[in-house]
Amino acid sequence: xxxxxxxxxxxxxxxxxxxxxxxxxxxxxxxxxxxxxxxxxxxxxxxxxxxxxxxxxxxxxxxxxxxxxxxxxxxxxxxxxxxxxxxxxxxxxxxxxxxxxxxxxxxxxxxxxxxxxxxxxxxxxxxxxxxxxxxxxxxxxxxxxxxxxxxxxxx
Amino acid sequence: xxxxxxxxxxxxxxxxxxxxxxxxxxxxxxxxxxxxxxxxxxxxxxxxxxxxxxxxxxxxxxxxxxxxxxxxxxxxxxxxxxxxxxxxxxxxxxxxxxxxxxxxxxxxxxxxxxxxxxxxxxxxxxxxxxxxxxxxxxxxxxxxxxxxxxxxxxx
DNA sequence: CATGGATACGTGCATATGCATGTATTGGCA
DNA sequence: TGCCAATACATGCATATGCACGTATCCATG
Numbered sequence: 001x002x003x004x005x006x007x008x009x010x011x012x013x014x015x016x017x018x019x020x021x022x023x024x025x026x027x028x029x030x031x032x033x034x035x036x037x038x039x040x041x042x043x044x045x046x047x048x049x050x051x052x053x054x055x056x057x058x059x060x061x062x063x064x065x066x067x068x069x070x071x072x073x074x075x076x077x078x079x080x081x082x083x084x085x086x087x088x089x090x091x092x093x094x095x096x097x098x099x100x101x102x103x104x105x106x107x108x109x110x111x112x113x114x115x116x117x118x119x120x121x122x123x124x125x126x127x128x129x130x131x132x133x134x135x136x137x138x139x140x141x142x143x144x145x146x147x148x149x150x151x152x153x154x155x
Numbered sequence: 156x157x158x159x160x161x162x163x164x165x166x167x168x169x170x171x172x173x174x175x176x177x178x179x180x181x182x183x184x185x186x187x188x189x190x191x192x193x194x195x196x197x198x199x200x201x202x203x204x205x206x207x208x209x210x211x212x213x214x215x216x217x218x219x220x221x222x223x224x225x226x227x228x229x230x231x232x233x234x235x236x237x238x239x240x241x242x243x244x245x246x247x248x249x250x251x252x253x254x255x256x257x258x259x260x261x262x263x264x265x266x267x268x269x270x271x272x273x274x275x276x277x278x279x280x281x282x283x284x285x286x287x288x289x290x291x292x293x294x295x296x297x298x299x300x301x302x303x304x305x306x307x308x309x310x
Numbered sequence: 311c312a313t314g315g316a317t318a319c320g321t322g323c324a325t326a327t328g329c330a331t332g333t334a335t336t337g338g339c340a
Numbered sequence: 341t342g343c344c345a346a347t348a349c350a351t352g353c354a355t356a357t358g359c360a361c362g363t364a365t366c367c368a369t370g
Contacts, residue, residue, distance in 0.1 A: 023284075024210060025284065026191050026194075027213075028304065030210070037328095040179075041329090052355080055179065076187075077357075078189075078358050100318090102365075104366075105319085135310045145180060145183040147295075155287055185356095200359090224349080232326095239325090257336075257348080261348080
């Protein structure tokens with residue numbers, strides 16, 4: 001039963017900081033997300049977008065106009081969280097949030113400016129994607145995405 | 156070349172919302188992280204903690220007192236981000252942020268109350284962990300964590 | 311047509327996260 | 341010893357995220 005001694009020479013406490021294999025799935029996911037997000041954010045910054053904002057514009061482009069709730073679902077995001085995330089995008093005229101067919105529903109859609117910006121950002125996204133996959137591996141990345149999709153769909 | 160027609164009967168736009176296999180690693184990671192975080196947060200709420208806070212206390216417990224920068228490293232988190240995240244924990248007396256040996260360094264450590272709370276929360280963490288792994292698979296989860304660790308270490 | 315439950319949102323609160331910048335200390339060197 | 345680069349933080353800003361609630365609509369019924 002080691003693990004309990006207190007007086008250990010002040011030496012390699014360094015390893016401890018990196019070596020532990022966290023058993024927590026939540027922590028593992030958040031760390032990876034934080035880490036990778038920085039890569040995408042760094043590239044996307046050149047277009048004045050966060051990686052997360054690019055994701056929203058991108059998703060919106062692929063799905064076309066749809067109510068907030070639906071978009072939130074597609075983004076695997078809380079409805080209210082998405083609602084606020086739309087703020088900056090609407091302020092910058094990249095998206096339009098108008099009345100939906102239903103009196104309660106609101107319709108979110110890309111503006112022309114939004115489409116343009118998305119196209120510009122797509123180039124930067126590709127760079128970020130390449131940077132990540134160059135180091136992590138293209139095949140491994142595809143496998144990772146499939147696994148993560150299962151995480152979202154299964155649980 | 157399908158994919159381009161505009162007038163499709165207003166039918167299964169439903170699929171579109173769920174079916175697309177996003178090629179973006181960043182989005183995939185964030186979605187999974189959001190999704191899983193909710194599970195852990197929900198359980199941890201009973202102890203008045205966020206899943207992320209539990210992670211910090213846990214990490215702190217395993218590493219012992221150490222400067223903010225080091226803890227941030229271990230958490231794979233921006234130093235300033237962690238600095239602020241410590242606020243609520245310090246306010247609730249779960250951790251203590253005191254002077255470090257170095258005039259500039261600050262030392263973060265668990266308080267007795269923090270250790271107690273951590274122990275209580277550990278039970279809830281186990282429930283969350285079980286809930287996730289019951290559906291996703293224990294083996295698969297372990298594999299996922301290993302992969303995510305590689306994401307953090309590699310890139 | 312009035313009404314209760316279901317829908318689709320918006321708000322108040324509180325945390326979580328990072329970047330750019332500014333500040334205080336340390337340490338090494340001319 | 342005096343000065344500068346490196347180190348370790350703190351702050352101002354701006355997003356990102358969710359929960360608990362409260363509100364406006366819609367809809368199916370009696």
